[in-house]
Amino acid sequence: MPSALAQLPVPLDSANGRLCNTFRMRVYLGSDHAGYDLKNHLVQWLKEAGHEPVDCGPLIYDAVDDYPPFCLRAAERTAADPESLGIVIGGSGNGEAIAANKVKGVRAALAWSEQTAALGREHNNANVISIGGRMHTEDEATKFVELFLNTPYSGEPRHTRRIEMLSEYETTGELPPIPAHHPQG
Ligand SMILES: O=C(CO)[C@H](O)[C@H](O)COP(=O)(O)O
Secondary structure: OOOHHHHOOOOOEOOOOEOOOOOOOEEEEEEOHHHHHHHHHHHHHHHHOOOEEEEOOOOOOOOOOOOHHHHHHHHHHHHOOOOOEEEEEEOOOHHHHHHHHOOOOOOEEEOOOHHHHHHHHHOOOOOEEEEEOOOOOHHHHHHHHHHHHHOOOOOOHHHHHHHHHHHHHHHHOOOOOOOOOOOOO
16 A cells, blocks of 8 residues: 555646646665766755655765665665655666666666656556666656656556566576477577
8 A cells, every 4th residue: 555655646747736646756866976966956856846855875976986886775775665766877877777676676767768768667667767867958857757757557467477577587586488389499
């Protein structure tokens, strides 16, 4: 059951007062130097939208810092808080997604367009979005996050089946079987 926090509808588009069909979310953010400015912008944007951002760092700009310490922390906290979402940000978003996906229970989607941001939720039930801060304008990246937060998982059985295969592999290390009608290598 969603918590009281998660059930509170909040207006996301404060400019025109439109009440979006979404819930207040706790959102854990992590980045490196390349994602630092965008992370700080998103923390502010999330607050203004009525969400609860948790900044997992970096808390200072350090031009030679590394993404794993911050992105792994954001991912771990997201995994430990089932009603939350996470955002990891770097220059490309690639390493940040790789880092987040090392954490058990995390499904991190690299969003590089509005469609991939929404599909990360709709098809993959991703709980972390990864963004390349050097690849997009601030407005574009903010839109990806808005779509990610607003798009529900479809719950389609074919997507659930695939996600369950990955969860099973993550837990047991056992490969899912190849369907009988496929040629075996
Ligand atoms: O996107 C990233 C990892 O995927 C990093 O943000 C990027 O590699 C940092 O590059 P640099 O140290 O040259 O600023």
